[in-house]
Amino acid sequence: MITEVAGLIDEARAFAAMEIRPYAATFDEEQQISAGLIRKMADKGYLGASFPAMYNGLALDAVSYGLLTEQIGKACASTRSLLTVHTSLVGEAILRFGTESQRMNWLPEMAAGNKIGAFALTEPGAGSDARSIVTAYRRHKDKYVINGRKKWISFAAIADFFLVIARNGTDISAFIVDAKSPGVSVVPMKGLLANRAAHLAEIEFCEVEVPEENRLGKEGFGFTYIVNTALDHGRYSIAWAGLALAQEALEAMNAYSIQRKQFGRKIFLHAPVQAIIAEATTGVHAARSLCLRAGSMRQTKHKDALMETIIAKCFTAKLAMKVTTDAVQVHGGNGCSKEYPVERLFREAKILEIIEGTTQIHQEAIAEFSVRQYGMR
Amino acid sequence: MEVREKIRHFITANFIISNEEADVSFEDHENIFSLGFVNSMFAMKLLNYIESEFGFRVDNDDININNFKSVDNMVLLVNKMRGALT
Structure with missing residues (x-):
């Protein structure tokens, strides 16, 4: 990763730690992210992160945009969904199919946070x-x-x-x-x-x-091209969102496992807990590989980038559900309380198996792809 | 491979599996979308494929299902875009 992008991702991590994560539970409870946060995200350039510089965007490539999405998504799923909807679904559709006049009219305003789509x-x-x-x-x-x-x-x-x-x-x-x-x-x-x-x-x-x-x-081309393009970008965003939730849940369960004691020992020292952590860690690493692979294929406009994005989305959404469920399990009764973030992460994970195409719809597409890719001997 | 062969290969590699598949054949002038062997994402896949394989971006004005409905029309589009680039 080039130094400039690495710095931006580090900055996003710090921004999320300072401006988003401490308020995520409150946003959830009050059922709204604040206008102030949206303004701060716009000021950082995040709302136009993937737009070209000529439209006041940060011009991040697909992988870098994914890494940014992950940092925001780790801290708060609802805040991340602003990037999914406003930047990926709407912004990318306008970027691809808008006239130059439409692009100039909407994209800089979207990047600046003056117009939310x-x-x-x-x-x-x-x-x-x-x-x-x-x-x-x-x-x-x-x-x-x-x-x-x-x-x-x-x-x-x-x-x-x-x-x-x-x-x-x-x-x-x-x-x-x-x-x-x-x-x-x-x-x-x-x-x-x-x-x-x-x-x-x-x-x-x-x-x-x-x-x-x-x-x-x-x-007449709204579905064939615009909806499909928008959803493709949305799925890419959700792939990283799933990784983000799984990573956040893994970190939470690990931290809890070395602090919480039962039967006189840290629960981390119990083999069944270690098995859960090992499985979650392996899954998170695999999810990261899939997201990075999809991102790099998108950057090179690989003919299978769309399918690889679906595979990544499908995998990370299921993984997020699995790891957040396990994180609640490791937390025991505490995991069922909103005093612990894993309760919220668990709820948020379920959404990812539904939005931007359900897991079942995507499995159909993956199976078709698979039998062509690996079934023709 | 020639442009025509590449496009034909991509199309057949993306036909969905069906009971009648053994009988699937199509002519270069036929409308592939009316054959019923492609799914809803195929048009997008095709656009991405044409752009990545032949190295140009299809203008909005040319993103028209007519340009992608048959092998013949896609070959015309590729040749037109290549001509525009030279």
Whole structure:
């Protein structure tokens, strides 16, 4: 890693230790990360970390961006999800498919934290089967008009704009919609298992007019290219998020195991606890290798980078669930209390097996890839 | 391998497995998306493949399913992009 990037990652680690980790439990309890933290992250450049410098980004390559995601994600999953949604899903889609005018209009403002974006794809009746969305658009003179409802949209409660995926018959298209447009109503979602501080909301669109210049990409290509590109970047972010949760849980259980005594001995000295720690450590190292491999393949635009990203996401999400579960186990009763961070990590891990494609959907894709890669003798 | 052969190879290597697969064959002018042997991520994979294999970035104006629906059209796109680079 070049010195400059290594310094940035060290700085992110220090930033997370100072500005995020001490407040993560409070964010979770209050069900919101603070506006002040978002401002500080923007000032550090994190909200445009992967954007080119010409759009006020830090121009981090895929591996460096992953390492940054890990540092933020270790400290607080909800805070990390701002990077996943705002920077990876929305920012990267605009970067890839936006006109130069759209890129210049949105990306510098996003990097500066002046405009927060949310990705509005999922609906009450369309989750894994994202192609079955029913939110509709129609053309009206030089505008589009959108009607429909989106659900589970991270950061929708505070977003300045949404990247909305809607259909007109068989055509699916993407639109940049100002959150203050007449006809937009946002209802925050509370009482969730995890990702509680990520400002999730439902969004209703009632005759919302969108100027033609806010259509992203060609009409009818919203799913094939824009959704798939956005989700690919989202999955890469979640791969690192899974590693982050597993690493954080491992560190917590290790620290606890050499401090807590039972039967007159530190619990670390009990062989079953050592087995748990050994297995978690091996898993974390394997997850890191997969994330780095996916990152480096993305940087070289390898033809299998998309699949390798899915493999990394699928693995780290499952690993995060396993390691956080084990971390709770090592903590015993204390692990079931919010006084210990592993309780929150355990809840957060479950989300990663669902968002940006469930593990089961991804296993289908991996199996198809595998039989082609390793089954044709 | 020629451009045409490379593209054909990539497409067949990404067909999903099905009961009828033994009968799968397609002509260079046929619409591969209408054959039913590709999944929802295939179009993205194809775009990434064309860009990485042939070393150029497809302009937004050319990210059009028509340019990717058949081997013939993809060969035309690659030749067009190569021409634009020289």
